[in-house]
Amino acid sequence: MNWAEFFSMGGYGIYVWGSYGFTALVLVANIIAARHKKQKAVKILKQMMTLKQPK
């Protein structure tokens, strides 16, 4: 099997790779969004704490 044949997926390449690509995109985006939410929460909490205890 050569790579060109593999990527063409018997003529269904656009559908197969479209599905796999979209899946990867959504799954990665979800993890990034979750990380972002956590970092935002930490940032808000840090601001809250510096407001409470002025030096």
Next chain:
Amino acid sequence: MWFTKYAAPVIFYPIAGKFIPWLGGITLVLMLIGLYLGLFVAPTDYQQGESYRIIFVHVPSAWMSMFIYMVMAISGAIALAWKTKLSEILASACAPIGASFTLIALVSGSLWGKPMWGTYWAWDARLTSELILLFLYIGFMALEASIDDPRRASRAAAILALVGVINIPIIHFSVEWWNTLHQPASVSSISKVGKPSIHPSMLAPLFIMFIAAKFYFATAVLMRMRAIVLLRERHSHWVTGLEELKS
């Protein structure tokens, strides 16, 4: 009860933090094995050619879209009955992940439908009920976001999630109850000679991708829950005393 100890946000937060990297690592390894078996080892389908390989992302996503909905509705019900904070947080963290899997199931299904049926979309029972599932997830998130008090928001959203449970058996049985364009289940069906109608070399990657999706969900849901816990518990001593907030 013994498990109520783990249901306390103060206990949950550090334990979940320790589990996340491991769950994420297992997810990656399983996905790589599943992709290898699905793309290189599994043979070409005699009816659908190579296009059937979409099954390895489509079917696990469709299963997860329903499974996560049930987790969300059940934890919402527990939150309504016992007012447990962590079950409200779990339900809330499930919604965006479940919506993502629903979207993947719809898009990959549509990309499979085009070459096999000649159309990206049809208003058939299976497709329409899956689309309604996406709207239920979106409705859950919109309702939650529209109420300021997070605990009241969780309760209202939990009621919506419970009403929407009716859609789950409809999705599941739609291919049996109605004459749909969607093919019937391949995995659970048994052929006339008493063997599963799907070959083991195709079933193995499907099963591994399904387990990978479960681990992915566990990883993503714990990450989201930890962020929500921090915000909701921001006035507690254990949060303000966290090492990661100093500096």
